[in-house]
Amino acid sequence: MKPALQDRSRLSLAVLALLLGAGLSLQARAQSGAGVKALAELSLEDLMRVEVVSAGREAERLADVAAPVFVITRDDIARTGVRSLPEILRLAPGVDVARLSAGRWAVGVRGDTGRFSNKLQVLVDGRSIYSPLFSGVLWETHQVPLGEIERIEIIRGPAGAVWGANAVNGVINIITRPADGGGRAARLEAVDDGSLRLDLRAGQRLDDDAGGWRAHAQVERQGASEALEGGEAHDATRAATAGLRLERRIDARTRLDLQAQIEQSRVEDTRLRQIVRPPYREAVPTHQDYDRATLSGTLEHRLHGGSSLKLTGLLMADQGSEAGFVQMRSRTADLELEQSWRPEGAGHQLTWGGGLRHHRDHNESLGDGSFTPAQREMNDWRLFAQDRWTSENGRLVAVGGLRVDHTFFGGTRTQPSLALSWRPTDENLTLWSSVSRAVRVPSRGESDANVAVAVIPPGQAGNPLPVRVLASHVSGLVVESVHALQLGARRRWDEQLALDAVLFRHDYDPLSFNPVGLGTPELSMLPQPHLDAALRRVPGRARITGLELSLDWHPLPSLRQQFSGAWSRGEEFPAAAGDSTRLRELLPSRLLSWRTSIDLTPYLGLDVWVRHTAARGSASTGTRVDARTVLDLSTRWAVSRDVTLSLRAWNLGAAKAVEIHPDLGYSRAVISSPGVGLRAEMIF
Template sequence: MALKRCLTGVALSLFPHAALAYPVQDNLTGMSLEELGAVRITSVSKREEPLADAPAAVYVISAADLRRSGAASLVEALRLAPNLQVMQVSSGTHVVTARGFAGDNNKLLVLVDGRSAYTPLFAGVFWDAQDVPLDDIERIEVVSGPGGTLWGTNAVNGVINVITRPASATQGGRVALSGGNARKDGTARYGAALGENGAYRIYGKAFSVQNTETASGKQINDAWHKAQAGFRADWRQGADGYTVQGDAYRARKGHPLPGSIIVTGLTVPLGELELGGGNLLARWTRQLGGSTLSAQAYYDRTERDVPPFFNETLDILDLQTQYTMAPAGRHALAFGAQYRHADDQLQNSVYFGFLPARQKSKWTSVFAQDEVALGDAWRLTLGLRAERNGYTGTEFLPNARLAWKVGADSMLWGAVSRTVRAPSRLDRDPVVPGVPPHLLVGGPDFQSEVARFFELGIRSQAGPDLLYSINLYRALYDDLHSQEQVPGQLKLKFANGLMGASRGLEAWASWQLTPSWRLRGAVTAQHTDTWLKPGVVDLGASLKRTGRDPAYTASLRSSWQMSGERELDVALRRVGALSDPDVPAYTAVDMRFGWKLRPALSLSLTGNNLFGGGHGEVTEVAYRTHVRRSVALELVAWF
């Protein structure tokens, strides 16, 4: 009790009005298992539907899951999703994949409130540029498997949809300070009413991450610092709803490679990486009886300076509209259109570059999807998107799903889909000056990578205390990225000389043992084969990419409400070995203890990778972080 009084006194001296606060706090995990199955999601059908009725491999990370995880960043929070693989390369660089192909890192679409985090530079996500205050997130919907019909090209192996809370749910003030041996954070937020029918919030945050080390104990120059601020406003006028939100950020980080490298025979010094940018999004929604009409527009700017290789400024304008019709008879139809424009400007160096240095690109698409009720228990979903890009013309992305409701609490489903990963600038435009054979001339004829998926799944609530999902998939890939010799020349080019196939299992379950204790377990298994097309000679070791994905993962998470004021979470995960070069399998244990000192004041202690001497998570060895033990103490006050 003496310790509690001491901590409370310190906290109240820092936040003198905290005793007047009334934060909205969740209980054990925020909702019962029945309520979790009834959570309404939008990522599978682009219309609200209960999670229990979604015919896809979808996992929902709730706001309570985020808070109790002790995660310090969005990318670290994604480890909560059993159908994702999150790998740390260095302090500020991560690879996030679903269903393999971590070596490509370009087959996953990420959305934040409808804004795509995809970059046309390499068709992937720069995770160091993506950040959201975790307490502002309502839920994260993670769909493993293709989502091209609804979300477009590059939604090949999965979709991550981050949905933040409306401003009305974040009223009052909140301040959070945390510090530990690896990272220090500070976040402040304030929300209030906006007229009679609206609300707004503003926030600011900053953090500093320490240098990491290699397995040998050598320090890596990868420390980084970032500051970010943003706002959101929501209001209604009759049947119309409006949202305007935006963010701005600036960061700098050390280069994880050694102080210099050799490029085309020259010793090249490496400088500090700088990045920054901002975005502004506006959304309008009108309710028309049981139908919904919506329109959205956003502008996103990214600035990235990677000395001495290139400096990029990317401006994206995205416009989209959607109409979701009220069910008419057996049919529930949704259709929409999207236009996206990118202006990518690069300052090339003598070591590496893109030609042309400036490129303006656009994508246009239309989609339609119909859910057909085939009696009381069967539901058929048919959808098609036609998307046009400047590299390969029009791509067609069809999708068919059949769901069978087995009683009130179980559903079987199957799906067949075709999707593509459209070319990026890194496929078509890169050049490496120098003397042959070190000359790379890009891939002027590079085509879209194609994936065909076959999926089966079951989701069931076996009584009020057990909820589980089991999913099987088979995927066939064609025209995958390869590195080949230009015929008759000592030059390299990028081409589509690789094919592949994968199969896997994803299973997870939640078990409410007692009203105060919940267990969640998961296991995934996957196997991927790739092979060259006849006559292709690959010079870039593309076949070795499959060794960068673990054959299996397993996790177990315990959430225990010790009392009305104390809570304890323990998470264990096991990740299989990688190859080429070999990376051993590892087991990690994370723990978080939370203590509500006052109704408006809380304290938590989080430890990650608590046991063992550390582990690597990717096959890159020159600058790979050896992930070691970290601890952090966080104090949160509301007013």
């Protein structure tokens, strides 16, 4: 079947299934069932009262937070029918999500979107999952089953005073469901490209009602994508994960929370290897294997006088390889102590603490470079403090924070912040502003890796031999820094309309490196005579300004409309003349999302989601990606009390195209095509 006919058949199947679901739901009225969760239960007042913990480590109402926070609920995940964690992040303003391959994603907040984005701190239950290898997140190696997520809290803008180094452009905190029982459940999902996923969950309350346990397991297979140049891309994915959570109330003042998880993934890919003979680079099929085991725990104890202590610990072991290119393994231990105190009658809530982190790794490059040294042991420490002051009438809130991080490659760095929020006579209006500073410290890869990124053929620029260009630490290391100013307003009108608006300005100085030429070449005889030259780079400066809006409208109890939009502009100010990246072209100037959720019947819900991403450039290939507007449709049908069926069609209404080009060193861009998926959920 031709691709065009395949796309039309997929679309026809999706529309037919949606109409069939609407007709079958009429029969479901006569069945005994809980139905889908009514939109009326999600009132705007309830949403504004949702307590978030990511902005200041302590629970506070969303309506009162002096930061651009967006919350994605468990109901949002279920209704949209998304297949992966990065997809649901598109609901939040300012979050740029692009599909790199079947299992790989590029996620950025206010810019810096790529597979190796390094200015975004990602947390699971407050625990950082970034990789010290490049200070970012490999999304394909982290499996958080969507059914296990309670909510996702997204903070745009710097949060270094709270979450430390690398929380430069934002923080994503994935909060999993508590161990509150929940019985047994299974979820099976099938997609028209051959992808399959099976998710099993079980839980139970303890007999004395002093806690409970919850376990989950998931296996999945993602089918290969279509390559830009035609044919099937070498990017199929297999992954599996299992986890256990145990919560126990030891006494009236003490609670223990333990979590254990194992993860395994295998991702097919194609690497672009630099060679010193014609054609001077070659596409090599490869695969990435990654295994991880994590054990974490939290012990909380409430003291007298409004004070509490929290001790958290983490042990993690992981190992991975990319066939023919790199092998890596690491061990991590982390311990943190935090105290919170609210003096009676003082209007202050004080939070302070500190932590230690030990990381040991061993990395060996098998292809285009080397790690020197191959093994490192790194010890980091941190201290943090925050004071949240509330006036007597509760209308004015000031939050001041300071964090000191000592890292192996970045030394000792301070990250301060100050935020003010004010509610005038109108209780439904909050005005706020903040100033902050955050840093990104160099990573292990930046410091110790010596990687070939290109080969210049002989005869160019007068060189008699091939010149292998190496990206290495010889240019020095830089601790990136951002100063940010944000102004925001949050307004609610009755129970029907809520608006959140943010103006921001980020000044980066210094910002990474700009290439300005090559260093002195050195002769190398193996594998054949060639010259090695290090890439000369200098720190740069940049500025990003923008506006972010989110609108939540409930015109009817059975109808909800959500809009999010982000408009931004990037400017770069190189420290020296050279071939610098044009930030304005790399950063999409618009990210728009419009979602409509409808309860067609008490048993049938429909989601219509339109997304628009403006054009973007590519730092690695210089290729432009055109603007893209797509439509997703999702229906969720409660067949009975224990069975729910979901059908989703995505990427409708747009030509098949690349969402983002791969990072330097990866040769195959894949296209995003329309797709259809069916999901069945059963509770036992």
